[in-house]
Amino acid sequence: MTIVTKLNRNDRHLWDQYVSACAKTTPYHRFAWGQAIEKSYGFEAIYVGAFYYDNLVGVMPLIRMGVPLRQKSLISLPYCDGAGAIADNQEALDALIAFANNDIAKDTQEPVELRNADTTTVDPDTLADGQKVRMLLSLAATPDEQMANFKSKLRSQIRKAEKNGLTSKVIEYNDTDDFAKHVDEFYAVFAGNMHSLGSPVHSKAWFMAVLSGYANNAYMVLVYKDETVVGGGIVLLNNNTASMPWASTNAQYNRLAPNMLLYWTVLSEAITKGAQVFDFGRSTLNEGTYNFKKQWGSQPASLNWARYENGNLVEVVDLGKSTARELLETIWQKLPLWLVNYVGPKVRKFVSL
CATH class of the missing domain: 3.40.630.30 (Gcn5-related N-acetyltransferase (GNAT))
Structure with missing residues (x-):
């Protein structure tokens, strides 16, 4: 029983x-x-x-x-x-x-x-346009094998970032001022990007709580142009899976392809740590972020969110954007950065997505 x-x-x-x-x-x-x-x-x-x-x-x-x-x-x-x-x-x-x-x-x-x-990927032709999915990539045994698996265009985009003078660093959690400084650097890029997208940003305390709680089951990657952090991501590990719930780059440097070096460094480190699957996170089928993640070789897996009321299944949760949310995003983008960075975490805590 x-x-x-x-x-x-x-x-x-x-x-x-x-x-x-x-x-x-x-x-x-x-x-x-x-x-x-x-x-x-x-x-x-x-x-x-x-x-x-x-x-x-x-x-x-x-x-x-x-x-x-x-x-x-x-x-x-x-x-x-x-x-x-x-x-x-x-x-x-x-x-x-x-x-x-x-x-x-x-x-x-x-x-x-x-x-x-779902943990099993599906043929995208069986899914409806606009459906929300998570994008999963089966990783190779070594970083060299993974690089060899990529199409030549993708490999050249990664090399472009390196030729443009970008470098990357993998940062493990530790309870030091240096680590806190790296979180500050990531947060500055992330908060700026969330503002441009019209989305309230999580508090810095949230990221510190996640990283300290996961400890050796998490790592951070930062991308640099000289001494300036121009991109970053946070990765969480469990079993044979690595997931990156947060990643951002500074749009002023996007011409240098920091996103390509960021994701390659993240994937390479995930393989080194023994991950066999990489979760790129949620995307809308056949839209922008979906196509970016697809080029790395990832495939969609369904998200089946369900809601119960009084013990009864009442609906499958719609993950699409509402008109009201789109309006709020437009307004948020027009507010000054200092204001949204102050107000954002107070709002973000109540946004469950």
């Missing part, structure tokens, strides 16, 4: 041991993601485990979040593409989902949102 119960901080090792061994999990399932949300944004993290006798056979991390004075939601998980309930068998999976709806949300009647993400 499957027993479902809440776990706590004392169970972190057990939780991460399961997550790191399960092929269906993502880096966001790790205990550190929920802890980073609690630490930086103050939302409650709930860790639910399914046991068969004494063996952990499934997990479901949840975050209780919402705008003040409005009903909260239970989300697995905010700020990422894929999480949800993961289990060894259907019985345990059903038990986890039932526990969220019938036990945790029973008294509050909070909706439950599960951001399920």
Whole structure:
């Protein structure tokens, strides 16, 4: 018989041991993601485990979040593409989902949102235009083999960045002022790019909480033009998968192709660390970022986000943009950078995407 119960901080090792061994999990399932949300944004993290006798056979991390004075939601998980309930068998999976709806949300009647993400790629011709997908690349055994797998045009674009005088550096987490300085450098580029896209930026404390929580299961890559940081990305590791949830370049230097060197360095380091799959993150089928990621050889995998109300599946969540959101993005782009960097994190914490 499957027993479902809440776990706590004392169970972190057990939780991460399961997550790191399960092929269906993502880096966001790790205990550190929920802890980073609690630490930086103050939302409650709930860790639910399914046991068969004494063996952990499934997990479901949840975050209780919402705008003040409005009903909260239970989300697995905010700020990422894929999480949800993961289990060894259907019985345990059903038990986890039932526990969220019938036990945790029973008294509050909070909706439950599960951001399920497939780990198997599909033929893009079977998908509808505009569908949201995650882009997955099967990695070669060595960086040299991976480079050889690329088309000649892609290899020349990577070499172009190097010929333009760009360099890159892999930065491992450590509790020093130097590491904090590197986070500052990444954040300056990232915040500027988010402003140009019309999107509120995460707080710097959020990135520090993620990096310190993941520790040796994360790394950062910075791209330089001389002494100036012109691009950067943060990578999270779990099992055989590396994911890069955040990456940005300074648009003033895009003619030098910093994005190409950034992604190549990230992929090379992921292979060195033993990753077999690289997750480029969410894209819209056949649109700009999709085509950029596709050129590296990645293939789409479906995102199947579902919403439950009062225990009933009411809809598959639409990941498309709304007209209101597009209007807000346009307004945000016109605000001064100093203002959006101050206000942005206070808004961003309530945006679950």
